[in-house]
Amino acid sequence: MAIETDRTSDLILQTLKARGPLTAASLAERLSVTPVAVRQHLDRLLAEAFVRYEDRRESVGRPKRYWSLSEKGHNRFPDNHEGLTLEMLDAVRSVFGEEGLDRLISEREARMREAYAQALDGAGGLKSQLERLAARRTQEGYMAEVEALPDGGFRLIENHCPICSAARKCQGFCRSELALFRMLLGPDVTVEREEHIVSGARRCAYRISRVNELAAPARVE
Numbered sequence: 001m002a003i004e005t006d007r008t009s010d011l012i013l014q015t016l017k018a019r020g021p022l023t024a025a026s027l028a029e030r031l032s033v034t035p036v037a038v039r040q041h042l043d044r045l046l047a048e049a050f051v052r053y054e055d056r057r058e059s060v061g062r063p064k065r066y067w068s069l070s071e072k073g074h075n076r077f078p079d080n081h082e083g084l085t086l087e088m089l090d091a092v093r094s095v096f097g098e099e100g101l102d103r104l105i106s107e108r109e110a111r112m113r114e115a116y117a118q119a120l121d122g123a124g125g126l127k128s129q130l131e132r133l134a135a136r137r138t139q140e141g142y143m144a145e146v147e148a149l150p151d152g153g154f155r156l157i158e159n160h161c162p163i164c165s166a167a168r169k170c171q172g173f174c175r176s177e178l179a180l181f182r183m184l185l186g187p188d189v190t191v192e193r194e195e196h197i198v199s200g201a202r203r204c205a206y207r208i209s210r211v212n213e214l215a216a217p218a219r220v221e
Contacts, residue, residue, distance in 0.1 A: 008033065009041050013050060013069065013076055018143055018159040020202055021054065021066040042067055050076065077143075077160045089169055101170060109176045116184055129185060130154050130208065153209030156181075161197045161204060168198055181206065 011031055016022060019030075024042060028035040045051040050073040055063040069076075093101050119136045123129040130146045134156060137144035141162035147155040167173045174196070182191045188211050195205040 008037070009045060012038065012041055012045065013073055016051065016067060016069050016073070017077060018145075021068040023064050023066055027067070045073075048072075089166060102172060105170070105172045105176050108173075109180055112177075113180055113183065116180070120184060126185070126189065126208070126210070127154065130156055133181075133184070149207075149209075151209070153207060155194070156206040156208055158197075158204040159202075164197055171198060174198060178206075181208075187211075 008031070012027060015027060015030055022030075024038045025035050027042075028038040031038070042051060042053075046053070049070055051067050052070045053065050053067050055065050057063040089101065092104055096103075116133065116136060119132050120129050123132050127146070127148070134144035134146050137158060141160060143159035145157050145159070147157060149155060161167060163173060178191065178193055182189075185191060185208065190207075190209055190211055192207045193204065194207050195201040195203055197204050
């Protein structure tokens with residue numbers, strides 16, 4: 001029973017990480033469990049400070065309670081090798097300066113470009129390319145997904161950043177990844193970052209469309 005309890009709690013945390021604030025009823029529907037069971041898990045997670053809630057009045061009647069991850073809950077999805085990564089960045093900057101750090105980021109981008117190009121090879125159309133890109137990024141810990149937009153464009157969503165601490169220390173990583181997406185998808189596709197974890201957003205999101213489609217005005221470099 002304890003194993004099942006832990007599994008359900010983990011699924012609740014993963015869902016809140018990927019989808020943002022949700023009611024207990026919405027969580028129950030997504031996870032195919034009863035609202036009573038979800039509330040029991042939420043109460044336990046609240047007691048352990050993994051989640052928090054906000055009561056919102058949306059219409060006539062009682063407010064709805066929305067649950068989301070606390071800082072401790074977000075920390076359940078940590079950066080990969082965070083401490084070592086930050087130490088290495090400091091060492092590179094100290095020994096080789098900013099130019100050396102830029103060369104390191106460029107080398108990482110080149111390797112990613114080769115790997116991603118192989119993953120996208122043979123994909124038929126922009127949607128297929130993005131789905132393959134999201135699958136590759138998910139393998140790397142980004143919890144990525146693709147959302148189709150009403151005007152024919154797409155949104156690439158990354159619900160987690162496994163290199164977030166490194167990106168906060170050196171935003172060259174973020175600029176490099178944006179440039180990489182633009183290069184992979186080609187000159188007839190626009191890629192604009194709409195949301196940015198490093199800037200305080202819950203997730204990173206990229207608006208992607210053909211050049212003859214209306215691009216979203218929001219842009220965060």
